[in-house]
Amino acid sequence: MTAPAGRRLAPVLPWIMWGLGALLYSYGFFLRVAPSVMVKDLMQAFAATAVILGNLSAFYFYTYGALQLPLGVLLDRWGARRLLTGSAVVAGLGAILFGAAATVEVAYAGRLLIGAGVAVALIGTMKLIMVWHPPGRFATVAGMTTFVGTMGALVGQAPLATLVEAVGWRATMVWGGGFGALLAALIWLIVRDHVGTPPAEAGANALSMRAALKRVLRNDQTWVLAIYSGFLGGTIISFAGLWGVPYAMVAYGLERPAAAAMMSIVFVGFALGAPSAGLISDRLGRRKAPMYAGPLFNLASWAVILGWPDAPKALLYPALFANGVGSGFVMVVFALGREHNPPQYSGTVVGFLNALGMGSVALLQPLTGLFLDLLWDGTLEDGVRVYTAADFRHAFLLYPSCTAIAFAMCFLARESHNRQLVHA
Numbered sequence: 001m002t003a004p005a006g007r008r009l010a011p012v013l014p015w016i017m018w019g020l021g022a023l024l025y026s027y028g029f030f031l032r033v034a035p036s037v038m039v040k041d042l043m044q045a046f047a048a049t050a051v052i053l054g055n056l057s058a059f060y061f062y063t064y065g066a067l068q069l070p071l072g073v074l075l076d077r078w079g080a081r082r083l084l085t086g087s088a089v090v091a092g093l094g095a096i097l098f099g100a101a102a103t104v105e106v107a108y109a110g111r112l113l114i115g116a117g118v119a120v121a122l123i124g125t126m127k128l129i130m131v132w133h134p135p136g137r138f139a140t141v142a143g144m145t146t147f148v149g150t151m152g153a154l155v156g157q158a159p160l161a162t163l164v165e166a167v168g169w170r171a172t173m174v175w176g177g178g179f180g181a182l183l184a185a186l187i188w189l190i191v192r193d194h195v196g197t198p199p200a201e202a203g204a205n206a207l208s209m210r211a212a213l214k215r216v217l218r219n220d221q222t223w224v225l226a227i228y229s230g231f232l233g234g235t236i237i238s239f240a241g242l243w244g245v246p247y248a249m250v251a252y253g254l255e256r257p258a259a260a261a262m263m264s265i266v267f268v269g270f271a272l273g274a275p276s277a278g279l280i281s282d283r284l285g286r287r288k289a290p291m292y293a294g295p296l297f298n299l300a301s302w303a304v305i306l307g308w309p310d311a312p313k314a315l316l317y318p319a320l321f322a323n324g325v326g327s328g329f330v331m332v333v334f335a336l337g338r339e340h341n342p343p344q345y346s347g348t349v350v351g352f353l354n355a356l357g358m359g360s361v362a363l364l365q366p367l368t369g370l371f372l373d374l375l376w377d378g379t380l381e382d383g384v385r386v387y388t389a390a391d392f393r394h395a396f397l398l399y400p401s402c403t404a405i406a407f408a409m410c411f412l413a414r415e416s417h418n419r420q421l422v423h424a
Contacts (some may be wrong), residue, residue, distance in 0.1 A: 014132035020187050021080065021125030022145045024088055027153030027183060028118030030160075031095055031176065033153050033267075035242040037260050038169045039162040040246075043384045045169075046104035048378075050385060054369025057242045059108050061362035064115035064387075065355045070122045072351020072358055073212045076344065079193030080124040080131075085184050087124070091117025092180020096304030098172030116330065119182070122149070122351045126334060128393065130346055132195060135420070136282060139335040143278025146331050150271035153241070158261040161245075165257065212348040219422075221340040224412045225333040226356040232294055232406035234360030235399040236327040240266035242365050243372075243392065251309070251389035265317055269324025273297075277329040285418045287336040295407035297322045302400040306393050328359070339416040364398060371395035 035042060035057045043053055074083060094113025101107035122145070129141045163172050216222050240263045248259035277290040304311050304319035311319070337349045375391040 004304075017128050017191055018141060018145070019134045019148075019176070020183075020191055021084060021121070021128045022148040024084055024118070024187065025121040025125050025145060025149040027088070027179065027308045028091060028114075028121045029149045029152035029156075030156040031091060031114050031118065032237065032288070033156040033229040034173070036159060036177075036240075036242045036245045036263070037157060037164055037256060039242075040167045040256075040330065040384060041164070042107075044382065046107060047383070048104060050369035050372040050387065051269050051366055052104065052369075054366035056104065056107060056111060058116035058365040059111035061358045061365070062115060064119045065120040065362055066353030066361035067116060068123065068351040068358065069213065069348065071349075072123055072348040075120070075124060075127045075347030075351070076212060080120075080127045081187065081193050083120045083281075084124045084191060085188040087117050087120045087179045087337060088184035089117070090180075092177040095177030097177075099170045099177065106140055111366045120169045123354055125345060126350045127347050127372070130338075130343075131193065138338070139278035139281045139287075139332060139418075140275065141278070141297050142334050143275030143328075143331050146274030146328060146336040147271045150192070150267050153267040154264050154271070156265040157245075157267065158206065158248060158257050161260040175317065187259060187334040203395070212345050216341055216345050216348050218351060219341060222337060222352060222415055224409050225337045225380055228291065228406045228409040228413070229330055229333050229353050230356040230360035230422065231409070233327055233330040233357040234364055235298070235402050236266060236270060236324060237366055238364035239396065239399055240324070241361075243368055243396070246387070247389065247392040247396075250291045250387065250392065262317075265320040266324040266327075269321040269326075273325035273328025273406070274331040275328075276325075277332050278335070281332050282418065286415060287332050287339075287418065288331045288413060288415045290332045291336075291410045292397065292407070294326045295403050295410070297326030297329070298403040299407070301326065302403065306400070307395055309389065309393065335418075336413065339418070339420050340414070340422055342422050343420060350361070364402070368395050368398060371398070 002344050039053060042056060046052065049057065071083065087424070091114050094110050094117055097109025098107055101110055125145050126142060129138060129145070133141050147269060160172065193268060244257045244263040244266070245256065248254050248262045249256065252259070252262070253260065277294070281287050281290050301319040301323035304315055305323065308315070333353055334350055338346050338355050342351045372391055374396050375394055376385055376387060379386040
């Protein structure tokens with residue numbers, strides 16, 4: 001990369017590089033949660049049961065999770081620019097295919113493409129943070145990434161629900177796919193993989209996938225942090241990102257936009273929890289304190305959301321917010337995982353942690369749908385299965401169980417005191 005023209009621009013460059021990666025992550029988050037406000041439309045369009053709908057949403061996570069490890073290794077070898085550009089193109093094509101799908105099989109293919117497209121968004125942005133920002137700012141900027149990403153989830157709730165009501169879900173997804181092409185052009189033109197001149201030894205030090213995976217996966221801390229990531233971070237996407245909107249419509253008698261707005265509270269908490277956890281962790285010089293706090297916030301929130309069906313809104317809304325805050329604390333594991341592994345394997349580490357996080361969603365969304373179908377009493381409305389509020393609450397017991405497993409992992413994680421413990 002050539003040096004920027006004008007020294008006054010130099011301090012802004014790290015934030016521009018990070019910002020474009022974070023914008024792609026936000027776009028991916030938008031596409032990830034979009035089905036949550038289309039549940040009835042999708043069930044009608046494809047004559048879908050809850051299991052089919054759960055799979056339709058989860059297909060995104062199949063390719064997303066499966067590609068995390070190879071993409072993490074490729075990031076360590078090739079850098080972020082090429083992968084992020086291709087990511088935006090593929091995700092946009094997937095959104096267009098999903099919107100135009102005439103059968104559920106084509107819709108599955110669209111979701112698979114979307115998941116494959118945005119699979120590198122978060123880990124690619126993390127790579128840009130590592131290249132363009134100092135190590136002492138990593139957890140804070142990583143948390144900010146989640147904040148920006150969650151803005152995409154918020155747009156994919158009440159605003160998207162309003163748009164779907166106005167123009168239909170198909171047109172909404174097709175136009176949303178066009179944004180991917182615009183984003184790809186911006187990333188290709190602006191993002192660079194190195195500060196200044198690329199290091200001459202970059203090609204000579206290219207890592208083999210086998211060597212990277214072997215080094216990262218034989219570290220027991222990598223597995224502890226990945227399990228924590230999966231069982232804490234996966235529940236918010238399954239709950240607020242898919243099943244929460246139809247639950248709120250049934251349990252509280254809300255219209256779709258209002259139910260989506262209620263679930264947006266969870267994402268607001270997530271958006272604020274992630275950067276707060278990163279900032280607290282960086283300031284304290286400790287990683288484990290926020291790790292403990294996240295599951296505790298979640299368990300307390302589930303006690304109100306599921307254990308108190310008639311909870312007044314004065315308690316329900318703070319509980320939904322706390323649920324998101326607790327889930328946002330999961331971002332600390334990326335900093336801790338980096339510090340427990342050699343820095344040249346940073347992309348591989350982040351990819352593996354994110355793979356288990358998204359893999360859990362791929363399991364939880366259809367599993368929740370399976371439980372709903374098992375609890376279904378046979379009632380149909382306009383050809384669509386009707387699930388009661390009690391059905392949802394019983395199926396949602398999966399989520400505090402997962403949170404408890406994440407909390408147990410805190411006792412097995414080792415504190416790094418924000419230092420790189422393992423070197424090349």
